[in-house]
Amino acid sequence: MKYSVIGQRVPLEDAFEKVTGSIKYATDIKLPEMLYAKVLRSPYPHANVVNIDTSKAEALPGVEAVITPDDVPEEEWLEESFNYYGRVLHDTVRFVGDEVAAVAAINEDVAEEALDLIEVEYEELPSVFTIEDAMKPGSVQVNPHGNIRQPSIVEWGNLEVGFKEAEFIFENQTTMESQQHAPIGLNACIAQWENDKLTIWVSSHTPFEIRDVVARYLKMPLSKVRVIGLPTGGSFGLFWLNVFHFIPIFLAKKARKPVKFELSRQEIFATVKRRDVPISQVKLGVKKDGSFTVIHMKHYFDNGAYGFKSNPYESESDLWVRNAKHGKFEFYGVSTNLLTAGCMRGVGDMSESFCVEQVIDKAAEKLGMSPLDIRLKNHSRAGDRVRGDMFFYLATGLPVPEKYLSSSALDKCIKEGAKAIGWEKKWKGWGKPVAVNGNKRRGIGMAVASHCCGQRYLGCPSVIVKINHDGSVNLITGVARLGQGVETSQAQICAEELGVPIESIKGTHGDTDSCPWNQATVASTCAHITGIATRAAAADAKRKICELAATVIGALPENLDIKEGKIFVKGQPRTSIPITDITDKILTADGTAYGPTIIGSSAKNIPLSPVARMFMAHFVEVDVDTTTGKVDIIKYVAAHDSGTIINPSIAESQVVGGIFMGAGIALSERLIFDEANGQVLNPNFVDYKLLRAYDMPVPEVIFVENVDPVGAFGIKGIGEGVVAPVPTAIVQAIHNATGIRFNSIPVTPEKLLNALKNSQLS
């Protein structure tokens, strides 16, 4: 189907503001009389706070409020999605950097000085930093709810039967170091009280989640908490709801003035959140012909000090269900005295995939199959029963319905990606590198992955489409602008459905007072799930316009259509009236003109089944320098099934960005924790090694045409999943080049050289 606006490379709505630097992030907000907050953080990984003396700090001129655990509720604040536990300030501290007290002062210098004047007496407690240690019976109890979170289990068939049916059984265990989200933007939050009303300015993924949690915690009506969601400078999970958002709220209440809390780069690296450290174990049953019979995964991940996650997205558990009629995925979240861990781009789908993809390659090698063929034989197809995405049901307690996969073109992704990288010519078989040239060994690798396209957890988004008298449109949604271009892609969906030019649409997003509820802009929610709501709201407005136009044109409303701002009888596009004939002099039921503004709103529920997933196959060619241990990416191809592509420029950017992030995770990115106290030792862009634009060639991106039956215009999602297959594909290419299969990443030059020493190549 040919669309007018969908599929066009429409420029980003906020491009001008970004290029000229005039866009406003939370860091840019400055209110009259605003105070500045600083937080006193624990120097110990685990300790009781025995006493806090704030008298000297309070006496410092310019200090207007000091809060300690005594000033915040005894109760825990708890995100409904169960990712966190804990109070706002802590009388038992659980990691180096934990929030103990906070100050609001006339400027940041005074606030900083006041922190030094707060005297805290600690009683040190033993601490624990690894999943293994924290799970041992009798371990130090980090989390008062227990170190091990109630596991989340996805199970089908019967493991025993599955393994009996298998002719081979392969096992694997992997891990990876922790990463930091490392966006360029800074976290900031400004809180202002006006009597019983609270306003929060915040660059965030999730204005509505912040509103909902803050209102519940403070026992306020949702209407009295206004969160003004501002754009973020990147995020990748970091600008989600966090305990730091509460600090300016309590300070502002006490100081009776607005308070801004802007985190330093060091605090953003070392005190907000990070990616978990996983231990993944998989056991795969396979028949001689390569078909899987059973898959059993145990996935442990550390929640750090205040994480409370039980369930990383389990798209991986649904990726291989075509032949594997038996399976079990077990997820264990474990508390430690490290910085809190939580969702970061790709979440469990990356770490689980890193384990599963390698066991699949082990099987392929054993059976003499190519990595492509074994995947083509086993991956899930449209109509397959899927069981993952349990987030919603865990959060709500609702029974899990039968769900079926809506669409999949993973086979096409594999085939088209392979063609683009030149697989047939370059793949010489297991143990055979693409080329050897002196100390350089070239290898090729590939991996596949899947990811949810948003999850309908805690509610369906709504959207409002307001038609102005001149036919232009205000599109009002609760999405968050993370730099992913959501304001532009939603406008394209609206323009396409409504039949108006994209230039006439302007978005209002993320203000919880005026925008309808939207779930957190996480997990690739917007394009697919908010997209359905945007289309429905536009369709509602269109229906209302056509109803009014029907009497003017002399046709049934259902026979009318709108394109390029013109209303016409379907099939007769040449005789039309401009949309302004209706919107500018809105006709009403009593035949008079100038009626109320046309408002479209979505009342359409997102279906529970079929459920959409994005699929992708990534291919990479690397050069491994056996002298320096350095891995160079030579060529990268990413083939994606994300359904209909709304805006190729936006989609390509998301893929390319995700590949750079995934490659960083594979080769260089890692948070270094002090062995003695768990403190983050590299909390900055100098010591935390991100890949830069010149570190690898621009990947080639292929979108496989595939119209999903659930999404608006067949749209699925893209941003979050991209990162999932990247580390595996790179590690597989290193394996192809060197014969070494790395079960932990990043594969730093040091690690590679060490491994080479023990290999037959050295």
Add this chain to the structure above:
Amino acid sequence: MKYSVIGQRVPLEDAFEKVTGSIKYATDIKLPEMLYAKVLRSPYPHANVVNIDTSKAEALPGVEAVITPDDVPEEEWLEESFNYYGRVLHDTVRFVGDEVAAVAAINEDVAEEALDLIEVEYEELPSVFTIEDAMKPGSVQVNPHGNIRQPSIVEWGNLEVGFKEAEFIFENQTTMESQQHAPIGLNACIAQWENDKLTIWVSSHTPFEIRDVVARYLKMPLSKVRVIGLPTGGSFGLFWLNVFHFIPIFLAKKARKPVKFELSRQEIFATVKRRDVPISQVKLGVKKDGSFTVIHMKHYFDNGAYGFKSNPYESESDLWVRNAKHGKFEFYGVSTNLLTAGCMRGVGDMSESFCVEQVIDKAAEKLGMSPLDIRLKNHSRAGDRVRGDMFFYLATGLPVPEKYLSSSALDKCIKEGAKAIGWEKKWKGWGKPVAVNGNKRRGIGMAVASHCCGQRYLGCPSVIVKINHDGSVNLITGVARLGQGVETSQAQICAEELGVPIESIKGTHGDTDSCPWNQATVASTCAHITGIATRAAAADAKRKICELAATVIGALPENLDIKEGKIFVKGQPRTSIPITDITDKILTADGTAYGPTIIGSSAKNIPLSPVARMFMAHFVEVDVDTTTGKVDIIKYVAAHDSGTIINPSIAESQVVGGIFMGAGIALSERLIFDEANGQVLNPNFVDYKLLRAYDMPVPEVIFVENVDPVGAFGIKGIGEGVVAPVPTAIVQAIHNATGIRFNSIPVTPEKLLNALKNSQLS
């Protein structure tokens, strides 16, 4: 009928912000990099601008943009309601203070300094300052469209027949000096361009009218112009669309930075707008029994330099149609070289009433009737055919429909007001004062008036009611917060209809991006007309909630009702479910939970007929000091039919405030124009004499119970009309005290003493 929320003295939603000074007006807005504008104004009342040299001003460090008539469109900007004409800057100036050039600089001092460096060469033209002179054949032409605006005529029956039927004919001519709105707030407007998007922060009556006019003038889609309507510090007509709003827009475009234009107190008094100077002539035909047969009014009012009004509200023309089957009201707007005149609280209804009420008293005196009886005999009743309120039809060109009066309790107002002031005891007959005590003479007077309850011009307002998961509500409207409490009264209407507590409602008002269109908050529009839309939007949300609740409760949706946040089967309020059972886990058509946010929106048109008017009867007792000429108000009673009263505290405040304003107009307020050049000579609160709180006792306010069939819950309107009868009532009381009937106001001590000199009292 007993309501839950309507009729309650709910505290003002923004009371806290106002009391603590934290509320934000446009003057409080400060943006990064913002520049400050100043305007160069003409020193001549009428002149051609021959040359402007801005080179020295542009060279001044800190100046970032200078604009002259060359930088603004040749075309006129023209408000759709036809109140203004003219360009943004003028190469022919038409009053002292006219806008010639403007500067944007880094601060106001530099901008001011730059103004002095602009060299303008003028060619002086002859000028004209009075209606009489401007209407003379061969007069100086002020207005290129002609000095006399196309007259607006309201006519019924046949004048000739009417005067033939009359047994007496009475005539009268009145005038009044010009007043200034004199709100405590300051006009300010900030404009910011972001590529093709324009944002305007403004304290205004009418965010949507500014958006619509600016977009049309700049040929932009309405969606790309965002007006953020902020509260005003009073207004009374002053914070309406004005040419000064365009100045920061053009400066910001040229400077590529946001520009703020904050008018000085002097500019607000002398350069924005003022009340017109009217000449009203009336001829009334009356039978012996006191019944009117015909009324003929000619009403001339000056438009000043750039006013373009043809039609002050003509509620007065509809007030006496019960017996007077013949009538004609002619309205002539005339241009002069004075400060632009335009709508100010009460508009034509005050000046026309001042003329008509006195001719009625002349008739009553002649016929020996009391002022009460002649009015009771002749005033319009529900069902009477009315013909005024032609604004909408003049603006749109639509045919005027047959309209009938919806309700009237003016008779009750007269009777209850008379009772409260003690009329029977105090009124001793024509020419007989209430009391004489030395040099003090006490008199009693009364007057009645009517005013429209908003006019449906250019469109019907829409409202959005957003239901949050906890059942709390965001009420989203395009109304303007002028201090009249509209945010609170609309919330009460919403709470009443929806059946939720008032505390759970919060308003979002006046942002043209996120709020639906609302007509200008003028002419007492909000309570009646926006109220109908608010009730309809709340009813739409309620219907959706009841539809979802129907399956849970097991009843038909139409049999359900909501009160105090509980849903129940009508007639069975004891068995109910909390509204959160529906809103918190919104059930959907497929039986699953967590559906989209419930959005109610109004699609209800305001009926064209019957049409609602507010009515009032005011009574006042004064002491006239024949030595000093000072008039003291001893007691004031105002009885109002405004239909159902939403919030007595708000309504009383509006009445009391209006009486103080009207009393000021009667006794002290007047703009003084320089005879030589028309310049305003008293542009400040020292020389312009407002009444203050201690200048008269607090009036007694009576609301006559009367449920209007059109308004939501029977609500009509109140704020604008209040001022209309006040000057007349006071002047009648002076007449009762002294026997002198003043045909021009204010009755200053000087004027009173002069009149006394010539009267038999002196």
